[in-house]
Amino acid sequence: MGRRSVSDIFLPPPRATRPWTIIDFLSADVCVLGQIIALHATNPPPATGGWTTANTGLVVPFVPKEDCTVIKLGWVNGTVASGSSCMAIYDSAFARLVTTGSVAKSGTSAIQWTDTADQALVRDRLYYIGFNHSATTATHCAGVPTMPRGALVMAGCQQQAVGAVALPDPFVPAAISVDRTVQSLYGQVTAGFS
């Protein structure tokens, strides 16, 4: 056995290789809106709430803390699973990078994953996570049932009246006009996201 250096003794061991892990796109670690959500008392996870406006998409800015590759996107359905939803990731210029496309909701109070094309994300770079739903009646596990319009604006969120559920490319951002429900959104990622 060779002589051990100081760094061998005091540094943590190399991070174990993991097949995949999960990023919460609305956590305070990656999302300004998440900083507000973390303080918001009417944030009873898991809550269930309807989508504010049918076929009007919402994008929320986030910044990954590590390089990673997204392999699946998912949301949690509420107590009513009907209609279709769409989830997508956009770059900082609102060009769509990856999308689930329109997906029929299935499974009440269950997480619903969709395989996507692998999409690399670079740490400290700005992206937007987008979500849309075809109706206001189906419910989602909303991290916060309704976020005030001002909080969404302060956090850099944008909306688009898409007219359909599939999130477009590019997303054409418009100012948030009303208080809106915010959907819990997740990604399965590989390559060291912690």
Added chain:
Amino acid sequence: MTYKSLAYNERSARMRLPQNTLIVPGKFGGFGRLSAATAQAGTANQGYYQSFVQPYSTDIISMSVWNQTGTNNADLGLYDATGTLLGSKGSTASVAASLFTFTPSVPIPVQEGVMYFAAFATAGTATILAFSGSAQNNPRMGRAIQASALALPSPATFAAAGTTVFLPIISIVFAN
């Protein structure tokens, strides 16, 4: 001897913020849930001071609050822990349904680990996106108030927030 550890230590030392934006009061001050975020009016001409510990050395390039309804004169600024004014917008009319933003002409340098106070003063008519403070939460959050503080004075005279409810949500954007 290897120096690979240096990169690790540099990355660990810097508490990265999404979009270089800190919400005050915030998680990074170690506080839990407060209340629903709602539009509230403050007390006329009162200054509201919220302490925070700067997570890393950088410059402040803007500060904002959300003006939900109504219009009145208001002020946004930054103080050090002794009450010295480091920069402020000056008493300015706000606009309903828009951000009220202070963009200093020269970015304000702030140092890692140092406590500062984000400050907001209002004429009391407009409603601002805010949490609700309480007699128990105010001390642990490091809040202070000051009467007759519009425009924000230099220096500030910090008074105990007591049972003050109005707790404006301030976003602070850093240069990097």
